[in-house]
Amino acid sequence: MPSVPESDWKLFRKLQSELTNKACESIFKQVNDIANVRAGKEHQSYLDLYNLIKKEDTRIAEMFNNPTRNNVILKIVTLRKSEVLSNEQLQMFSEQTQEFVNRILNL
Template structure:
């Protein structure tokens, strides 16, 4: 599948802001977890935070950088892989797109 249907492209563009916010919120939750247990181990917590931001930044880029009709199917796969795209949101896409995503992630 090299390109998704126009309807799915428009749906992705419509959901993009909501999905970006969810991805960021998931990162903020992890940041809070690190911050809440840093007492007495501030430097270790700082290093954990630094590694987290590096890792999560790469994931954000993988999910959202430069979406095109030719690569957005891979963005959708990645969003699902990282639990940013919900089952209900995936079900909004065409059956063809859902099947591709499920096949890649072995969800079916």
């Protein structure tokens, strides 16, 4: 897979902290939902939390671990698919990157 243009790489790095925070906040909301209805089913709620963290840890890794110019396009696809990257943010990337992301997501 070809690397993204330098400007897209720099933009991803610039947005990375904001996007990480947004992804984590989404997870915290899910944790709160589970925790708020745990009365009388504490063990099941614990198992639900455990499974959520395992699943979301994998998703966070796909979006953010070890970004390089060669793999950042796939990270952008995952971010968009997960609705962490907004349409407006996607439009900040080059037309080439937008077209690739949209083609992969069939938009």
